[in-house]
Amino acid sequence: MGIHNLAKLIADQAPAAIKEGEMANYFGRKIAIDASMSIYQFLIAVRQNGENLTNDSGETTSHLMGMFYRTIRMIENGIKPVYVFDGKPPQLKSKELEKRLERRTEAEAEKTKAADAGDGEAFDKFARRTVKVTREHNDDCKRLLTLMGVPYVDAPTEAEAQCAALVKQGKVYGVGTEDMDALTFGADVLVRHLTFSETRKMPIREYSLTKALQGLGINFEEFTDLCILLGCDYCDSIKGIGQKRALDLIKQHRNIETILKNIDKKKYAVPDDWAYEQARQLFKVPEILPADATDLKWTEPDEDGLVSYMVKEKGFS
């Protein structure tokens, strides 16, 4: 996920792009959030004895618990969240997704083994690795959000791309995410640690794309190529080229084509059939909804409906 070491590179090379603050600074602000990513985190973190929380019927409730409290906290602080759900992943990501499926299958086997051996600790560890966000999880959360009066958007493909689009379209102030590729998709404002600032001792960090570009001394096209060199989900990167060399090369040659013409390919092996051009296209013109296709409205919660859903259906108290 994300762009390898991009946060570190910005912190080192363009520190002025990062602003630290607290939740109160976001009062009245609209923030786009990757719903599927949040749900994934909740499913991994909200556990008891190695298993997700469930209601009496055995349905998982960890994701509802997490999303409910987190959303309430944001609203209490005057933040207007809009959740963005993942659509179909782009073709270019299929290799990465295959890898993830393989790892899950492997973890599934290890989990069974640990259960048979009565090793609770190992069971817990591998159970977390088998987590997959399902259609049902998403639908549950959409229902919850509707009842809470919080809008959501179904992205055509990548949620982060759609979040960035909402920023570019002026519909929200920024993207609330840990995933730095929101910047690569062109979101001017990215907010990290938005929700866990008060519980943990981690300040909210706001990244400005404009200031990052200024600090790094490159333009947005060059930034896209830089991100590909650093390592993204869509293609391999060149072994031996990390944050420093990547930035130096971009500053010197301005794009990947020129870099390829100038580097010693014996020292830096370029991946076979390197799909950097397609990756670049995905970042540059991702599939997103046009501005008039999303209507973001925050309304009063349906309290009776919430009680009925959460308490009666899902077993909350």
Added chain:
DNA sequence: CGTGTCC
């Protein structure tokens, strides 16, 4: 601040 509980 660590620990247990939520479902």
Added chain:
DNA sequence: TCCTCTGGCGCAAGACACG
């Protein structure tokens, strides 16, 4: 020698209330 990347390891990934 210095710099930079790599690869190893350990850890925690939510939110809250309570003592």
Added chain:
DNA sequence: TGCGCCCGAGGAC
């Protein structure tokens, strides 16, 4: 799984 941290192996200078 990803991240921060530390260390060693190379090239870079």
